[in-house]
Amino acid sequence: MRRGGLLLLGLCLATPAAAKPVAPKAFCDALPEAPACAGGVPACTLCHAVPPARNAFGKQLAEVLAPEAPRPLSDDDFRGGLAAALAAVGPLDADDDGADNAAELAAGTLPADADSVPRAGPCTPSMMGAWNLCGYDPAFAFKRIWLDVCGHSPAYADLEAFVALEPDAQMARLHDTLDACLDTPFWQGKDGVVWRLAHTKVRPIRAVKSGENAGPIPLGDYDDDYRLFVWTQTDDHDAREVLTADYFVAPAGFGRLEKVATRTNQPVVGERRAGMLTHRWFLVLNVMFTGIPRTAAAHAYRAFLGLDVARMEGLVPVEGEPADYDDKGVTEPACAACHSTLDPLTYPFSRYHGITGRALGYDPQRVARYYRNEAPTMAQTPEAGVFMGQPVADLVEWAEAAANSDDFARNTARDYWRLLVGHDPTPGEAAEFNALWKAFKGEHGYRVEAMLHALIETEAYGAP
């Protein structure tokens, strides 16, 4: 076994024996409405000083968590006992700040930090400013929509006319304004707001771009990735197709886009396509020359689901994994904590070529054909994998499961929340944020524009 494999992807933990990768998710299973779960799962610092050392709240919790069970606790004992233990320490005040632990968890403040205390008392209206500082202010929202979505302030006469409207008419005008702005090049054009929102998912590199404005070593044209992203996020389109599309999106002149069945630079055949995940650029960048391309799975998980395996997010360990087909040493305890999730998440990516000479696109024999000499068990690498506990036969099924997951809906809503509200949902905004991503998955039918109409009605957006 190669010890160098221990550093693989930086996923190995310094303290495997004491780490509890299941803890953040178990917490949210026990207290799903806790504000700390609004943005995904709580930070380790809820219970730990520096993991594995516990803070004052973590110590109280550990004392009453499954007291009869052997130490260190198994994951099952931990999960099984957590809800009762949280209830038991609720009336205590770990940080002595006057608010009991239950009140702090409900308010989203930190039960082990005396400087973090639930805010008392209602908001007091300010008489000083033009905006209504105590709640939703339609005039503030009106100006904000103009700036955020149309790219400039409203004309003074428009603002005056808006303020003169009755409240119902003001709300109707806000939605009309949003609709008009959503159709502007500022919002949905090339290099517009939505296009730029894809930067962290695409991770463009000018030097290896092909197509228009090609670099010196043209390997893939990521404009296709941006176009698919913009298409899925605009008009009446289903945002999940960023992961499930079996089509491409091409320029159609005058800044317009159109769906097409093939692109000459896109080698993956129709029934093997999974939206951006099987675009040439995604595979060039994330698969490259790797037999078991863990980077591809980790990037997809992070970019589209908001889960960073390296930060122990989204870990759902699979029995018998990691099998370590490529002999990278990932069965070491320090690595296995993350790789028992990451490796089965990666197998479905292993049949897609990255940068390998003439062979491009999908090849069911790719690992056996090109990588069998890398390790004795390499050729046994399966194509089937596991996505969050759910077996998937291939990447198309992987993408389908991902697109339908709560994490995808939450991450998509969070992208726009960050963009328009300006920061991650705070504990105080958790109720509005949770309602938003659930509506996106439900009544909005994964239409981003429908979700944005709901977002502009939130206090978080419209209260100055």
Ligand SMILES: [Ca+2]
């Ligand atoms: Ca307290």
Ligand SMILES: [Ca+2]
């Ligand atoms: Ca506190």
